Amino acid sequence: MDNCLIAMLMFLCIFCIDKVCFATDTITRDKFLRDGDTLVSNGGTYALGFFRPGNSQKRYVGIWFHNVPEQTVVWVANRNNPIDDSSSGVLRVDRRGNLAIFNGNSSNPVWSTSVISSPTVTCKLLDTGNLVLCDQNKGDFLWQSFDYPTDTIISGMKTGFNRKTGFNWSLTSWKSPDDPSNGDFVLRLDGRAPESFLSKGSSVIIWRTGPWNGQTWNGIPLMTSNFIFHYSFINSLDEISFTYTSKNNSIFDRLYLDHLGLFHRATWFEDTRRWNIFFSAPGDACEHYGKCGVFGSCNSDNAMICSCLPGFEPKSPIDWDLKDGSQGCVRKR
Structure with missing residues (x-):
């Protein structure tokens, strides 16, 4: 055999061993993901890897749409624990069977799934965008990224909470386009109405969906089931949750909470090569919770968007003249 051909085959073998995760959607104890590698789901819909948001010099592990040229991250693992850009990040299954991110040669992970695992565990990126840790022998999910949403809901994910365990599926905005750490805004489902509330921090309510009427959220016609999307609501003894699913896998769609506190629904249009926003909330000043x-x-x-109902007058005329009607009205004497 020609010496050049032998040398080339040896190089390819070494390269494939070194980059063993490139051609698979799975991470095991023997197959890990280095910074610069990309894990792609079996159908090619989603990808997972290290990324640097905006102008940041920090590195994060995230999931994004593989076939959308504008990298759109839908989930971040170590959003509050980034690694330095200059170091070599590694994502692998550790000796305890947990998926973990390591910074260089450090033995202490910066992020880990931290669950009771199994010696036969494997990690797989599904074509739904769900990253799962499962037992190869039993097939059970020991952990899944869908249980830990960041700022985005994709098809198959849900918001709500488990009534038995108290586990909550809620959205928390990024701090800024350069920083995916927990921001100021939270979208969570309240089981009493039931309806979803958008708040700043834990107490200042900004917007609400209105209660679920059996088919859609009151006041949000663009979130009604149709021939493309299906919206479902579960209200049982075990959980209360909202889920939407896409009936067409070729359509890339997402619901997300941005760093300014706006909740959007967007769909990727290949013809224009951009995200088309179908819905944003709050849409105008009157959609802000308790505005008047x-x-x-x-x-x-x-011009003065707030007015009092007949027989009432502003509780604070000074604030009212400054276009702050949040204190509302009182009955005229």
Whole structure:
């Protein structure tokens, strides 16, 4: 055999061993993911790897749409524990059977699934965008990324909470386009109405969906089941949750909470090569929760958008004149 051909085959063998995760959707104890490698789901819909958001010099492990040229991250593992850009990050299954991110040669992970695992565990990126840790012998999911949403919901994910365990599936915004750590805004489902609330921090409510009426959230016609998307709501003794699923796998769609506190639904249009936003909330000033307070009426077409109902007057005339009607109205004497 020609010496050059032998040398080339040896090089390819070494390269394939070194980059063994390139051609698979699975991470095992023997197959790990280095910074610069990309894990792609079996159908080619989603990809997982290290990324650097915006102008940041920090590195994160995330999942994004593989076939969308504008990298759109839908989930971040170590959002509050980045690694330095200059170091060599590794994502692998550790000796305890947990998926973990390591910074260089450090033996202490910066992020880990931290669950009771199994010696026969494997990690797989499904074509739904769900990253799962499962027992090869039993096939059970020991952990899944769908249980830990960041700022985005994709088809098959849900928001809500488990009534038995108290486990909550909620969205938390990025701090900024350069920083995916926990931001100021949270979208969570409240089981009493039931409806979803968008808040700043844990107490300041900004917007709400209105209660679920059996088919859709009141006031959000663009989130009604149709021939492309199906929206479902579960309200049982075990859990209360909202899920949407796409009926067409070729359509890339997402619901996300941005760093400014706006909740959007966007679909990728291949013809224009951009995300088309179908819905944003709050849409105008009158959609802000409690904008005109109790016994107040809101009309965004008026210069003074807040007015009091008949027989009532502003509780704080000074604030009212400054276009702050949050204290509402009181009955006229």
